[in-house]
Amino acid sequence: MNSTLFTSSATTIVEPWFLPIDILRIIFSTLAFYKAHILLSADSCLAALVFASDMLGMGVFALQNDLKHIQFRDSLCIFSFYVGIASCTEFTGVNRRLDQRLEN
Numbered sequence: 001m002n003s004t005l006f007t008s009s010a011t012t013i014v015e016p017w018f019l020p021i022d023i024l025r026i027i028f029s030t031l032a033f034y035k036a037h038i039l040l041s042a043d044s045c046l047a048a049l050v051f052a053s054d055m056l057g058m059g060v061f062a063l064q065n066d067l068k069h070i071q072f073r074d075s076l077c078i079f080s081f082y083v084g085i086a087s088c089t090e091f092t093g094v095n096r097r098l099d100q101r102l103e104n
Contacts, residue, residue: 043090044091050083051087054083054084054087055084057080058080058084061074
């Protein structure tokens, strides 16, 4: 057997990025089971925050117009309505998915 072939194949190549990649792989594989619950909870909080801020903005806008006796259509009324409906739908959908995950 050729000794140069044996010595070159027996050497271990150690790159500086091996260790950080292995650490990240261990962390992500360990947290894989918990990540879905955390993401669904964060998504639920974000949807509730968007819905609450949208409702607060529409309420403040309506109150200001009522106090000043101004009657006109808001140019962003349809967009604000869409954001409210979409965030409310997302909030209920996320809660439903979270409940299904917790039951399993």
